[in-house]
Amino acid sequence: xxxxxxxxxxxxxxxxxxxxxxxxxxxxxxxxxxxxxxxxxxxxxxxxxxxxxxxxxxxxxxxxxxxxxxxxxxxxxxxxxxxxxxxxxxxxxxxxxxxxxxxxxxxxxxxxxxxxxxxxxxxxxxxxxxxxxxxxxxxxxxxxxxxxxxxxxxxxxxxxxxxxxxxxxxxxxxxxxxxxxxxxxxxxxxxxxxxxxxxxxxxxxxxxxxxxxxx
Amino acid sequence: xxxxxxxxxxxxxxxxxxxxxxxxxxxxxxxxxxxxxxxxxxxxxxxxxxxxxxxxxxxxxxxxxxxxxxxxxxxxxxxxxxxxxxxxxxxxxxxxxxxxxxxxxxxxxxxxxxxxxxxxxxxxxxxxxxxxxxxxxxxxxxxxxxxxxxxxxxxxxxxxxxxxxxxxxxxxxxxxxxxxxxxxxxxxxxxxxxxxxxxxxxxxxxxxxxxxxxxxxxxxxxxxxxxxxxxxxxxxxxxxxxxxxxxxxxxxxxxxxxxxxxxxxxxxxxxxxxxxxxxxxxxxxxxxxxxxxxxxxxxxxxxxxxxxxxxxxxxxxxxxxxxxxxxxxxxxxxxxxxxxxxxxxxxxxxxxxxxxxxxxxxxxxxxxxxxxxxxxxxxxxxxxxxxxxxxxxxxxxxxxxxxxxxxxxxxxxxxxxxxxxxxxxxxxxxxxxxxxxxxxxxxxxxxxxxxxxxxxxxxxxxxxxxxxxxxx
Numbered sequence: 001x002x003x004x005x006x007x008x009x010x011x012x013x014x015x016x017x018x019x020x021x022x023x024x025x026x027x028x029x030x031x032x033x034x035x036x037x038x039x040x041x042x043x044x045x046x047x048x049x050x051x052x053x054x055x056x057x058x059x060x061x062x063x064x065x066x067x068x069x070x071x072x073x074x075x076x077x078x079x080x081x082x083x084x085x086x087x088x089x090x091x092x093x094x095x096x097x098x099x100x101x102x103x104x105x106x107x108x109x110x111x112x113x114x115x116x117x118x119x120x121x122x123x124x125x126x127x128x129x130x131x132x133x134x135x136x137x138x139x140x141x142x143x144x145x146x147x148x149x150x151x152x153x154x155x156x157x158x159x160x161x162x163x164x165x166x167x168x169x170x171x172x173x174x175x176x177x178x179x180x181x182x183x184x185x186x187x188x189x190x191x192x193x194x195x196x197x198x199x200x201x202x203x204x205x206x207x208x209x210x211x212x213x214x215x
Numbered sequence: 216x217x218x219x220x221x222x223x224x225x226x227x228x229x230x231x232x233x234x235x236x237x238x239x240x241x242x243x244x245x246x247x248x249x250x251x252x253x254x255x256x257x258x259x260x261x262x263x264x265x266x267x268x269x270x271x272x273x274x275x276x277x278x279x280x281x282x283x284x285x286x287x288x289x290x291x292x293x294x295x296x297x298x299x300x301x302x303x304x305x306x307x308x309x310x311x312x313x314x315x316x317x318x319x320x321x322x323x324x325x326x327x328x329x330x331x332x333x334x335x336x337x338x339x340x341x342x343x344x345x346x347x348x349x350x351x352x353x354x355x356x357x358x359x360x361x362x363x364x365x366x367x368x369x370x371x372x373x374x375x376x377x378x379x380x381x382x383x384x385x386x387x388x389x390x391x392x393x394x395x396x397x398x399x400x401x402x403x404x405x406x407x408x409x410x411x412x413x414x415x416x417x418x419x420x421x422x423x424x425x426x427x428x429x430x431x432x433x434x435x436x437x438x439x440x441x442x443x444x445x446x447x448x449x450x451x452x453x454x455x456x457x458x459x460x461x462x463x464x465x466x467x468x469x470x471x472x473x474x475x476x477x478x479x480x481x482x483x484x485x486x487x488x489x490x491x492x493x494x495x496x497x498x499x500x501x502x503x504x505x506x507x508x509x510x511x512x513x514x515x516x517x518x519x520x521x522x523x524x525x526x527x528x529x530x531x532x533x534x535x536x537x538x539x540x541x542x543x544x545x546x547x548x549x550x551x552x553x554x555x556x557x558x559x560x561x562x563x564x565x566x567x568x569x570x571x572x573x574x575x576x577x578x579x580x581x582x583x584x585x586x587x588x589x590x591x592x593x594x595x596x597x598x599x600x601x602x603x604x605x606x607x608x609x610x611x612x613x614x615x616x617x618x619x620x621x622x623x624x625x626x627x628x629x630x631x632x633x634x635x636x637x638x639x640x641x642x643x644x645x646x647x648x649x650x651x652x653x654x655x656x657x658x659x660x661x662x663x664x665x666x667x668x669x670x671x672x673x674x675x676x677x678x679x680x681x682x683x684x685x686x687x
Contacts, residue, residue: 031392062413063394065413067395084564125317125321125354127471127479128479169357182363184390192385205385206343207268210267
């Protein structure tokens, strides 16, 4: 069964080739599946199992540990409001209440139009910029109810709200599932090479040469 | 420095002190290879390659570079735990920053990815590590983009990959990211996750990752900030490094000060020189508690650390001093709470965090953190029972037995809560949940009692009606 489209299947092979064992690619491939479909479908897990030499149950076992993976359709925009202590001190909980009222969903739910999924999340490492929320993992620092509403209004109107966010994040706000928009690509002629751990006989060249010099 | 030198990195505040790891943060293009090369980039790597690998290790050992992830173990010593003659060896970079209050590794990855890559390469060269996995927290999309771009640039320029800078040193650096799990910041859980499994910690001792790690092979797991210090150390030498900071904690550390201060921010601070008082009240730092309020308490090292109060303000920002005073500097996360703060509510929020993030492997933590949260929730809801304070400490005693929860009862003679706590669990997550409970009960027992006997509810704070807006 194939889930990945041909481009992503090629990408999946490239990702796997970077690891000494294919199974290490499980999480990257789950992200790739979520990028393609917006959530992790059963078909995706079947193919990831084939690609990584494990079973679909094992893939689900891994995937279900991590809260970023969704096993049912979620909104095109996943809004995470931090309520951990640094944000709580400066109004994170009230921001979440405002978000619930303004989007018309409780934390964990998806708005009726399928546009937003709202989540009450743990510390997102923006503590000095509290309170903070993210949309599809793009940061909006020092939030107010007003700035939250502006971001939501932008999205509803089809405008990118990214310019209202943290410095450095720019361009369009991608749909849920897309994390880093730049992919690592290792050119063949620059690759140091990946070996299975059991195939490695001794110290790497530069260290072995140095040690030979000692004797 | 030209007109492009602006303090733009959201959260970072230049305090005029030495900049060992934040020297490029002021540049708008700090993340690019062009800026990196123009500002001493990859000079540390070249200096390393001119030395024998063992001498590079020696330099790092001599610098006494303490790990910046939380435990504060010397990196040079940790590196020495790799068994002789077992190959391959791996480097896993811990960029899974998630400890409540911690905001420094994200900045280092977003603002100066090449500095981190250079640090990784130096470590790989010194120890003969044949592959490096840069594990970034899943939620940090911008950091992932910046590192991917930097790696692509560095591969093309010959800094990473085959025959680096024309030498026989070859190593691949692979960007990998997680998918949302605090516990994966624990080094053995990180390795499990990197092997494609649920991120549950492995039992240690006897086998630490340096002996049996990724794929059962020797593996060094280092924090982002730890590695980011290596280029400076190799460029300037261990002796120069030791001129900063104190004897036992040389160099600088990045501290994220959040909460009720006038100017929250991430500050690079010389260790052992600056005190909490300097940091909270200094003009170059946080400029005081927010107007109209006074300090009530602060957390010196992330959600897992026992809390500090007014009397700890003159403790120096150094692992040994903070440890002697009964807490830890942990991951450099300082959370300041003023007199408007509801101690029970803040305590509940941290405990809820640990309950949510418990991986479920060890029953004292899986069950205990859940019970702690439920008990605190019912106290908050006005349904607390008089026995709940003892019950909380009893549950805590099952996760972290001995003097630690008992200390909450000692009115006198036990000013210092024994730290680090003992644990009935594989990793410190569960015992960490006991820290806020003991801290608040010891100091604010009356707040618990008021809530229990009268069903009091005390508001925490409100969303600011106006503020600086988003971004910066």
